[in-house]
Amino acid sequence: MxxxxxxxxxxxxxxxxxxxxxxxxxxxxxxxxxxxxxxxxxxxxxxxxxxxxxxxxxxxxxxxxxxxxxxxxxxxxxxxxxxxxxxxxxxxxxxxxxxxxxxxxxxxxxxxxxxxxxxxxxxxxxxxxxxAVYGMPELPQRSEAIAKARLIASPGCYPTSIILPLVPLLQNGLIDPQSIVTCSMSGVSGAGKSSNVLFSFCEANESVRAYSAPKHRHLSEIEQELSIAASEPVAMSFTPHLVPTHNGICTTTSAKLIGSPESIGKALEAAYADKEFVRLLGEGSTADTKNVTRTNFIDIGWAVDERTGRVLLFSAEDNLGKGAAGQAVQSFNLVAGLPTQAGLQNI
Structure with a gap:
């Protein structure tokens, strides 16, 4: 072998x-x-x-x-x-x-x-x-670019949970690019092995708080990739939150709907039906971190709020898995000419 x-x-x-x-x-x-x-x-x-x-x-x-x-x-x-x-x-x-x-x-x-x-x-x-190639294999033509690259920039954890649900909708003109608002919640491991007292057990346990608002560093790569998908500059609001779990990210994104409600599911299906690590939950379903931790999956659900004319996108992933190490191993597989799922199917 x-x-x-x-x-x-x-x-x-x-x-x-x-x-x-x-x-x-x-x-x-x-x-x-x-x-x-x-x-x-x-x-x-x-x-x-x-x-x-x-x-x-x-x-x-x-x-x-x-x-x-x-x-x-x-x-x-x-x-x-x-x-x-x-x-x-x-x-x-x-x-x-x-x-x-x-x-x-x-x-x-x-x-x-x-x-x-x-x-x-x-x-x-x-x-x-x-x-450098931005290493999100599920994006259009990105797998081919990763396979040929000698330098791959593996995406951040928050960006993965935000970019993947939004890109098909922006590419198909189904949402207003300037109306995007995102709130994400991450487990404490996302801060790394930090000596900062704010990430200690007694400070983080039994508590939820926003941080790094309104300009979290990951916003830069999120807006970059969304702008590419929309073919115009995208500026959005992003508020991350710290929650008292070890790992996992849960993200809710909303944007003004331009297309029909039915077009949301069709666009996501067309983009990800053959992507091994994207699981589409369907309309009316929300994503749960307990189903993705210790895996390389990202789960995506959605709903349309007819009262406000906005689409709601729900995603969940493991910040250490699909949001970091797992996604990097996907790129490793592509560079090495291996099946995308190698080493990631039974983790």
């Missing part, structure tokens, strides 16, 4: 751990290098006892160094690093001939000025922005 030698850079965070879980169980992946400054020298099975006795769990963490990653034989490297840090590793690895799937925000935006506006710093590798 074909085995693709693979590295995970920054493997000690929540997303990194989920990547490790998926890759250790992937029939076509061979972990040859995992990096973490904090755990350098320790085997995976020591840092993450849940992986003990799994093939590959004997691999030891190393310092994050491009030459070491290349020397491990890795053909593809996942970057589970903070924005602003990932770009330097991507540049070095690409120069060494290692393909890169970046889970940070460093290559998601086409415009370096937008990156600077939302992330507060000059983009560290602007020459690579035109080359």
């Amino acid at each position: 074909q085995k693709i030698k693979t590295a995970v850079v920054g493997a000690s965070g929540y997303t990194g751990m989920e990547l490790l879980r998926l890759l250790l169980m992937h029939p076509n992946a061979e972990l040859t290098c995992v990096t973490s400054r904090q755990y350098a020298g320790q085997p995976l099975s020591s840092v993450f006892p849940r992986f003990s006795q799994m093939a590959g769990s004997e691999v030891a963490f190393t310092e994050p160094d491009a030459e070491t990653i290349k020397a491990s034989g890795a053909e593809i490297a996942f970057l589970a690093l903070p924005h602003g840090v990932a770009a330097a590793y991507a540049t070095a690895l690409l120069e060494l001939g290692v393909k890169v799937i970046d889970l940070s925000a460093d290559f998601r935006l086409n415009d370096p000025d937008v990156y600077e506006e939302f992330y507060g710093a000059v983009h560290p590798a602007q020459e690579l922005l035109k080359e």
